[in-house]
Amino acid sequence: MTDxxxxxxxxxxxxxxxxxxxxxxxxxxxxxxxxxxxxxNWDALADSLGDASVWPAAAAEQGLLIVVTGWQGxxxxxxxxxxxxxxxxxxxxxxxxxxxxxxxxxxxxx
Numbered sequence: 339m340t341d342x343x344x345x346x347x348x349x350x351x352x353x354x355x356x357x358x359x360x361x362x363x364x365x366x367x368x369x370x371x372x373x374x375x376x377x378x379n380w381d382a383l384a385d386s387l388g389d390a391s392v393w394p395a396a397a398a399e400q401g402l403l404i405v406v407t408g409w410q411g412x413x414x415x416x417x418x419x420x421x422x423x424x425x426x427x428x429x430x431x432x433x434x435x436x437x438x439x440x441x442x443x444x445x446x447x448x
């Protein structure tokens with residue numbers, strides 16, 4: 339088994355305390371350094387994840403590993419939104435070879 343994160347730019351997407359989609363999108367904007375014009379909706383997130391030109395500069399060169407932490411509370415409070423978020427992450431990673439999204443299973447204070 340190879341380590342998908344080796345040589346990739348690592349970004350932590352911390353979701354602890356996220357209460358809704360708007361909070362989720364704001365965390366994505368900050369963590370992924372998305373441009374001001376980012377639409378803050380699921381389609382815009384999918385497009386941004388699949389477009390290395392909007393990733394942080396180092397990630398565009400090295401590939402991107404997004405480590406999602408503190409997601410359990412959001413998943414429990416907003417299961418339908420979390421389902422969509424997981425689908426967006428999964429589909430983007432499937433379509434975009436230099437992108438990996440990992441869910442951290444520990445460390446939540448929930």
